Amino acid sequence: MPEQLLFTIEVFLNGLMAGVLYALVALGFVLIYKASGIFNFAQGVMALFAAMTLYGIMNGQVPFAHLINAIFSTEIHYFGWNVPALAAIVLTMGVMVLFSWLVQRYIFRYLVGQEPIILFMATIGLAYFLEGVGDLMWGSDIKTLEVGLPQGGNFWIEDNTRWLGFGNEEFYGFFIDSLDIVASVVAAVLVLGLVLFAQYTKQGRAMRAVADDHQAALSVGVSLNFIWILVWSLAGFVALVAGIMWGAKSGVQFSLSLIALKALPVLMLGGFTSIPGAIVGGLIIGVGEKLFEFLIGLPYLGGATENWFAYMLALIFLLFRPQGLFGEKIIERV
């Protein structure tokens, strides 16, 4: 096979892996949007916050240490213990559940029935708030998250695909990040788990009922409050997983919250209300932007087209199909 084709395939595979990570973030959006009609802009910051909290708990950081030191002129930074990764993940999940409860109790309870765009802007405010709180709590320095995930390229795949080059000197086999493979497996398990949860458990049924019709669900005895807290917690869990994956990949830092912006075109492609849509949309965006960068961006446009390609793709796509690939048809009545 010619090497150009092989490299294209490699870019394609890496795009798929990146797409899985986008899909992971987009999944959190879809969960909340389906159940409460809130377009949660804070999902990316939630991922950042979860990753920061996980890091902080693992390393025994004192929350708000900087603030406390500044106010009381003390010098405290660490408790002096380390928590094992698994226990820290459980504790972080507890924090995310608490966060969901707070958000529900103190913000969205008062915004029920408001226009979607007001809710959207409220979540932008929430995103800023959470970002500030996260920085105050754990400090804004770049952290490297080590929860025992594999790093670097996968040698097995590289060794076993080398024959595809047929003796071509330039080609050493496909280079694929081990972490991406783990992320894909985790994402697949997560989606499967969510689907099973939604289909076969009592809470899952209640969740789908709420997504279908708030009032009807309320009238048959489903507690909206509980379901919304549940949904936000689930989104918090997805955010935690996404935060771990992205944090292990590129460090826990502010740019992590910007992946939320990348998840938006993914959602628009897939449709806001569809879990499979989020996955397919993520894969299309991931592959699309990597291939575009490789085939057109780098040679002709000077590179870094990944910044805007996803949005342009979604924009053009929406012109032809405003509800996305798998979204419900938008019907408007006067």
Next chain:
Amino acid sequence: MLYREAGDFSTTYPEDSQTFPIKFDRWRYYAVLFIAIFVIPFVINDYWVNSIFMPFLIYAIAAIGLNILVGYCGQVSLGTGGFMAVGAYACYKLMTAFPDVSMIFHVLLAGLITAGVGVIFGLPSLRIKGFYLAVATLAAQFFLVWLFNRVSWFYNYSASGQINAPEREVLGVLITGPNTEAWATYLFCLFFTIASAIIARNLTRGSIGRQWMAIRDMDIAAEIIGVNPLKAKLTAFAVSSFFVGISGALFFAVYLGAVEVGEVFGITKSFLVLFMIIIGGLGSIFGSFAGAAFLVLLPVLLKVIGVDLFGWPTDIVAHLNLVVVGGLIVIFLIAEPHGLAQLWRVAKEKLRLWPFPH
């Protein structure tokens, strides 16, 4: 008594439909204008101009522009930063290409160019709505910033990739560059701010403004009663981008002097201006000023209290700023979705009945 319409008779139609129908309001408005034009220029220094007045005036223009699009026409845009960048780069190219032309024309032309770009990116609004559109405007934001970063023609092939404002004059007075006087730059920005506010106010009161509001309230119904959505939406995008472009040009040429596009006109700028109009009040010109003033003053205030008074490190104050701004957005959306402008309106209503509320 203050603030009454009693005894204030209108005898002609123009008098009846003026912007400030109550005499007290009118005189207050003249007083504010008088102080802004004839008092402040004589008392300000560089610190006040650079940290408070100039950002306030320039952001007020941007907020008026975005308010026309979001508050009056209901089309949410997250591309303000990108459009401000268009204004800045258009102004830069004009300034360097025609050094002898007055800055006023450059800024206005930059606004017009931005209006053109705004119309192009406004075209999808005819087909997509709500936050689908908000995400579509992100395409404008990221694409424009990328474009100004990559295409070296825009920054005249300078090695640093920055654009620097050369020295230009208006009526023989230096306006841009490092050697300007505080009062000159202040008055230059003030001129554009007042003009923008008056134009925007009268546009929104007229037929085109009513069309925008009809589209905002329910676009299908508006279409049925004869509002042309193509015209209404595209004019909203054009007018909005015009003001945003002017503010971008001023922000670059007069305020900062040197700009690196990704830093200055990034996505955070879009959010900042959006926050201004949410806090100030959607669909209100006064709200644009109030929101701009609020979000310009808040960080300065926090810095004065936190850093200078308590001696905290600046990064903590910056994080606190995020917390306060985010919290305020949420509080405003819950307690007063129409922002500071609504508080002001309620206060005026109360004042009219005071001291006998029944």
